[in-house]
Amino acid sequence: MSPLQLSVFWRLSLAFFFKPFLFFLDIFTVAVVEEICSRGNATSNVGTLTRNQSEVEDLASKESDWMTQNVDRDSVCSWTPWLYYGQSVYMVGLLLGSLVGGALSDRYGKCPVLLVCVHIQALCGLVPTVLPQPVLFLIVRCVTGICCSCISNCSFSLAVEWTTPSFRRWPTVFLGFCFSLGTMGSALLACLSPSWIQLHLTLALPQFICLPLYRSIPESPSWLALMGKSDVLHRYCNGSMADKQCVDILLGSKKLENQKCTGDQKYLPPSDLYPFRHPTVLLRLSIMSYLGAATALTYFGICMNIGSFGVNVYSAQFFSGLSEAPCLLIPLVRMNRRPISMLTLFLSGTACFLSLLLSRYQCDSMLVMSLALVGKFCILVNIFILALYNIELFPTVVRQRCISLVNLCFRLGCLVSTLFPPDAEGSISLAAMLIYSSGPIIGCGFCLLLPETSGKPLPDTVEDCDRLKG
CATH class of the missing domain: 1.20.1250.20 (MFS general substrate transporter like domains)
Structure with a gap:
């Protein structure tokens, strides 16, 4: 693989590893909040139950840990039913992302859309830790779904368009394998996060820290050729001999040469219909x-x-x-x-x-x-x-x-x-x-x-x- 191909794949694999962290967040959120609320009810009703002193102290200690995280347990438990709508709202976000993502990618390129979405998604993961409000939580879930949909569409297309025909089956499968690893990793992290704040911080902070790694993702050579951006294509070819051979194979030398003559021509995308x-x-x-x-x-x-x-x-x-x-x-x-x-x-x-x-x-x-x-x-x-x-x-x-x-x-x-x-x-x-x-x-x-x-x-x-x- 050429350096450009490696640059594409390791960044996309990182994005797909982190995707399940927020994709399945609703499952973990409901489980964590239900556990916290049931634990709080057990503590409040301890006078009516027969418990030894150590059990009471243990419940009180857990309750104290939760309250010290600056989240009002009573307020969170009061809007627990809202959490069950999070999954549906997230799916609505995925649907909206499908509506707008393709047109934006065709017009502005896959890399800009991908970069914007990974940044917004990471930020959305941190918002519930600061403002745990029901309506805001659902809005954030919808925005996260929009970003996830755009990331998926752009990533799959970029990976395949940077792969030669004989190896095209590998990119989608490899990204799916990274998604599977992320699913297992998110389950382990969620299991070790017993509170609302810990859960969201654990699943969102790794994505936020890795944001600088997504810079300089190479754009699709087919899209660059179609849009007449010959300067970018030739910059890719001048990087190394392996990069030049890769671009020549993906586009064809004749097609690349044609871009020298048509680079100044403005490509007009066809209508939506x-x-x-x-x-x-x-x-x-x-x-x-x-x-x-x-x-x-x-x-x-x-x-x-x-x-x-x-x-x-x-x-x-x-x-x-x-x-x-x-x-x-x-x-x-x-x-x-x-x-x-x-x-x-x-x-x-x-x-x-x-x-x-x-x-x-x-x-x-x-x-x-x-x-x-x-x-x-x-x-x-x-x-x-x-x-x-x-x-x-x-x-x-x-x-x-x-x-x-x-x-x-x-x-x-x-x-x-x-x-x-x-x-x-x-x-x-x-x-x-x-x-x-x-x-x-x-x-x-x-x-x-x-x-x-x-x-x-x-x-x-x-x-x-x-x-x-x-």
Whole structure:
């Protein structure tokens, strides 16, 4: 790998490692606040219970620790019901980020949008420690969701556009592996943070400290070429021989030479309705939008209800991240985009359905959770493949816009997944599990309508998309 490629990947991997810290914050926040409030109730009612002196002193000591952190326990506990809306509000933020992120990236570049979002996200993580107010907390969660969505879109595109065609399967999988490591790390840190302030500081400070490391992320060479920014491209090429060879391979020497003549020409992006005017682009956009919504429903439906399987929430979250770690081996599977998408969709739907059946027959909770995690792993594999498929299916002129529309449907699926709370017994409802299992299986048939893109150059124009048919 060239120095420029390494510069891109290690920075993006850092951003993806920290993403779960605030992504799953609502799960940890609810658990911590419920524990604190129940502990406070136990202390206030100690006179009516039979306890020895050491137990009373222990409860009083814990209560004192909480009060010394300048957070009024009574006020936090009084707005505990608001916390249950945090997950839905965060999903709304992800949806809004999908609406605006693509257009901003197409116009201003992926790096500026990425840099702004990582800074805002880190700041949002610290705000609840200073101002623990319910309305402000929900606003911050929404803004965090917007930033997270933009970070995901820009990171995946940057990583793939800095990779040669034969190795394009690695970037999305590697970033997903970093996300899995971050999921496990966030569970461990949250388990060691028994209070509101400690939880938010522990999960936000590492991101804040690492902000200077995100500077000087190289911009996408395809976007620079399309926008006529030949001066930046030639600066990349002058860095080292490896960088020059990398840019020449990604763009083609002829394309780079053409930029010398067209560097002063202003590129005008197509209108926002352009993707809907071409049958090929519209068909791909419709199929990928459905697949995005179906995979989001299954993945986040299991992720956000991980505590409904009768296992400790911190342990469940840790093993949830651990179950995703084998995704790093996906590029070693010698299958093209379409067959592996169909296989993972089918396996995911089947595993979720079996998990549903076993839960109805009161089987062991660990077995039920294991099957659900197998389904989640398979759908995660499919999400990585679809993230790559999205980039390869749409032309450069509207790529980020089309990806944003697909991500909009993906985020709608995330939002809908919050509408299926656990049933009275605390387990995932029958209707939810049927939706989680049937959506991916139906998506298998739609994959047959997509072309195979493995090992082929990224399309720059609609004409390139037409040549990719079949």
